[in-house]
Ligand SMILES: NC(=O)c1ccc[n+]([C@@H]2O[C@H](COP(=O)([O-])OP(=O)(O)OC[C@H]3O[C@@H](n4cnc5c(N)ncnc54)[C@H](O)[C@@H]3O)[C@@H](O)[C@H]2O)c1
């Protein structure tokens with residue numbers, strides 16, 4: 239009864255999508271010690287509800303449940319897994335509005351963006367349903383008489399999935415969809431800020447017919463270090479896939495090394511966004527707005543450093559500033575709001591620190607520059623003449639701050655763009671086809687947007703180079719991260 243009342247706070251058409259318990263072996267359960275995580279709405283700072291704060295005992299139970307489910311799930315036909323994933327996809331479509339609302343409530347992003355995330359999130363289930371039936375092996379001609387070589391692909395086993403709050407749904411389906419399609423079973427540790435989207439996915443998976451133990455969700459906050467260690471070090475787990483910050487990625491990578499697990503990492507970025515003087519400035523401004531301010535600047539592929547060639551600098555800065563000044567910051571559920579809050583105080587403090595640091599080094603504030611006191615809102619900001627030694631050039635801001643720097647030559651800007659330890663996405667605008675190829679090839683990133691500020695789709699290989707990650711998610715490559723290639727040599731064939 240208490241759960242039904244609490245679910246009403248969310249205002250969903252189907253309140254049974256709001257789950258206040260973890261999900262292990264097909265059962266909804268509380269933490270053994272009764273501890274809870276309080277989840278708040280970042281726009282209002284009001285409590286939405288609680289979920290269990292689980293620990294190592296529940297994590298081991300979830301890993302054991304996933305191990306018990308693996309033999310049967312891995313032996314289902316690819317067509318069977320395809321059909322279940324397509325049912326799961328259809329359920330996400332059916333509950334699109336509710337799932338979007340959940341994201342806005344726990345993450346703060348505006349409702350149209352949250353619904354866009356659900357479309358994006360569901361598209362991974364559809365994509366991997368298609369990939370499930372295409373995990374082909376090969377025949378490799380043998381140099382040995384009487385012999386034939388064949389490879390087959392097999393699921394790696396139990397997979398640990400750790401995800402961030404900035405895409406509460408899509409960062410899960412991008413991993414879980416591939417794992418399930420490959421025949422793997424999963425233990426998911428959602429972020430403490432946004433567990434409800436993860437739990438709603440578990441419920442829809444159950445409704446779609448995913449068997450008990452194939453999807454387990456272990457929310458945790460206080461015990462995150464022990465839980466993360468178990469998820470990475472357990473000998474039962476064969477693969478760890480993580481999306482989040484680079485420092486945490488390094489920690490988990492080190493732990494997974496103890497048993498030489500397969501690892502995929504999608505970590506932080508520091509994307510350059512370059513506008514050359516031959517660019518279409520209207521398109522560059524529109525793309526910069528999307529690329530920089532989507533999710534109020536809290537995406538790993540958001541532009542972090544905006545470099546503009548001197549001949550078009552003043553024009554670009556004034557057109558961008560005019561548009562940013564017109565943003566309407568507020569509660570993402572309210573019509574007309576263009577940008578929501580940041581996720582928490584630490585995020586607000588980081589943006590403020592980057593603004594103060596740049597200004598202290600000579601940058602000028604063209605728009606915004608301040609937080610709204612006692613809220614999680616930061617006024618969308620444009621800074622001009624940001625110097626090379628500003629903190630924003632070496633750290634990911636993860637907030638609504640467009641930092642503009644003037645440059646003169648292509649060589650100079652490519653050097654500036656590559657002068658970072660990470661390399662996830664990079665963007666540039668130019669109408670010179672030779673330059674488009676040159677710059678695309680010279681940027682040290684995993685993904686390039688040439689005359690576009692948006693890359694994300696289920697069908698592309700998403701991922702970074704340098705300290706931005708290992709492996710690729712989505713596209714034809716994504717499912718391979720959850721498969722081992724086995725060689726079978728047939729001898730004595732009497733051929
Ligand atoms: N490359 C990508 O695809 C991608 C996508 C989304 C976000 N990100 C990155 O994620 C970061 C923002 O997300 P965040 O703040 O949630 O990142 P984070 O690294 O703090 O947290 C990510 C996940 O790791 C967990 N975690 C934190 N400390 C842990 C520990 N010691 N052991 C085990 N788990 C731990 C968190 O609870 C969360 O579930 C940004 O750097 C962003 O660029 C990258």
Ligand SMILES: O=CCCC(=O)O
Nearest residue numbers: 404536537538539694
């Ligand atoms: O935050 C990182 C993920 C962004 C995306 O997939 O579009």
